[in-house]
Amino acid sequence: MTDVRTTDHGPIGVDLLRDFIAWVVIHDAVADQVCELLYAHLGAGDDADPAVAAVGVRELLTATLAAATPEDWQAISDQLVANACDVLEAHRPVADREQELADSRRAKLEEALGVHVTETFVLTDEAWQAFCAALDRPPRVNPAIVSLFRKELPRQDAPATEARMVALCDCTGEQLERGEHCDSPECPNREEPTR
Numbered sequence: 648m649t650d651v652r653t654t655d656h657g658p659i660g661v662d663l664l665r666d667f668i669a670w671v672v673i674h675d676a677v678a679d680q681v682c683e684l685l686y687a688h689l690g691a692g693d694d695a696d697p698a699v700a701a702v703g704v705r706e707l708l709t710a711t712l713a714a715a716t717p718e719d720w721q722a723i724s725d726q727l728v729a730n731a732c733d734v735l736e737a738h739r740p741v742a743d744r745e746q747e748l749a750d751s752r753r754a755k756l757e758e759a760l761g762v763h764v765t766e767t768f769v770l771t772d773e774a775w776q777a778f779c780a781a782l783d784r785p786p787r788v789n790p791a792i793v794s795l796f797r798k799e800l801p802r803q804d805a806p807a808t809e810a811r812m813v814a815l816c817d818c819t820g821e822q823l824e825r826g827e828h829c830d831s832p833e834c835p836n837r838e839e840p841t842r
Contacts (some may be wrong), residue, residue, distance in 0.1 A: 672704060676711060677708065681707065685700060688700040688703075
């Protein structure tokens with residue numbers, strides 16, 4: 648059975664504990680001071696006491712850890728928590744992450760539009776590809792819209808009926824191209840009968 652040491656948080660194997668200490672003493676924060684302790688120990692020659700070097704390294708590590716403030720420990724804790732969250736997120740099922748992203752987008756859309764979207768629809772891969780292809784195609788020219796933007800807007804001081812006539816017109820682009828108009832008696836494209 649492996650020797651263990653007891654801590655306030657439970658037992659730890661001696662080999663694991665010693666690996667931890669060996670890793671810590673080569674860290675840049677203390678490596679130079681550890682080397683100085685070892686050179687001083689080796690410089691003592693035959694009179695060197697290994698216990699003195701061990702105590703010196705222990706005191707150095709204890710003093711270094713004691714220098715850490717609560718803010719230092721909090722920063723380390725925050726980083727560990729962030730790393731753990733990243734690991735958990737990476738191992739979360741893709742469907743969960745996609746649903747969360749869709750929910751986030753829906754919430755932003757609802758906020759922007761001021762409405763609550765209650766229905767969801769799902770597209771097959773083929774339908775999704777067709778939808779994306781339609782979005783990628785250049786827009787078709789709609790003659791009715793082109794004609795609408797070419798029309799002179801009613802003047803600010805124009806009677807309300809003139810503005811209403813523009814809004815009530817149902818002319819299509821094809822009718823406009825042929826010089827025709829819709830059947831609405833209020834169509835602004837309709838020629839007034841001469842009297």
